[in-house]
Amino acid sequence: MENKLIDYILSLADTTLILAQRNAEWCGHGPILEQDIAITNISLDLIGQSRNFYQYAANLIGGDATEDSLAYLRKEREFKNLLLVEQPNGDWGQTILRQYLFSQFQYLLFEKLEHSKDEQLAAITAKALKEIKYHVRWSSEWVIRLGDGTAESKTRMLKAIEELWKYTGEMFVPGEYEKEIDVTVLKDEWLQKVKIIFDEATLPLPENVFMQTGGKEGVHTEHLGYILTELQYMQRAYPNSTW
């Protein structure tokens, strides 16, 4: 039971860390200064959340485990993050859509988790929810702006949907350690919320798409290895180095 909880906490930590890392790639490259700041602020929120999860997991694991060893010294197959969050940034539209699809899911999930009987999990998620509310609002506004924008922006959003939609099904397929919340029941509500935004953005909701899975069990797309290479470089090259 304890091991399942640790794996579950790690899956939450990995997903937030990897999306934070992806968003941080925009630092200094955002389309305009305000949005560069916005996406990196979201990255910072996600890093904060992942730190809380890693610290909690390290606590449960005990021994030499620390938030740093869990983030920097685990291998690709040990990471349990969602496939969606490791997908490349692509253009701004693709980054925005990835953020929206995930934040909308994360909001619904954490709304359940903040009532978890596990006090620490409840505390971390209750705090994160306040931040996620902003992420959902900001990213959904962008989806609408770009979807219902110019012919060019719409074409790009359609392409982003084609790229990313196949990774959304995994969110609602429970991993074998995922016992806290039944994620299958979140699917309908998530779809409803996404449909409202897509309708306003004049974007079609895809149907009958084959869904990719595997991230929760450590089977990733080819992108994760590259992310970890960069993320973990310092600790791999100079073990135990500190600031």
Add this chain to the structure above:
Amino acid sequence: MVVDKKIAEQNIWQILETVCDPEVPVLSILDLGIVRDVKIDNSPSTQDAVQGDGGIEIVITPTYTGCPAMDMITMDIKMRLLENGYKKIKVTSVLSPAWTTDWMSEAGKQKLKAYGIAPPYTRSDDTGDLVIECPQCKSTNTKLISQFGSTACKALYQCNDCKEPFDYFKCH
């Protein structure tokens, strides 16, 4: 003993009042509502506490999960207490109940305004459309530029009258 402990506690709160937020230096960590509790172990007398025999614990809560100022604030608390003769100092961080701008003191809000940052106007559960007053010219004719400002806790606004951009400390 009880009286002594009270005095020691008051003394510690006074010291904490002098620790500022590194990102918003006009605010003390008490103005922000970051300090949740001060605990003195083993009910030492004031003397003991000052000499560091008893040990003290400061309980703080982060404003935003990823706020990079928290590590610095923890360090500043330790340094300031050390300067004042306390030796055994423990700073603990708690997440629950989650920090809210409702805990910001009235004095803190006034200080923010004078510093040029619009303070959080409504209580955190208020979701209505916000009218944010420009801290420069007091006009309420302002517009939101970005929900994310120079730090996680602020949004960026601009005044339509005096044209100055300004930070707004978000309700949270």
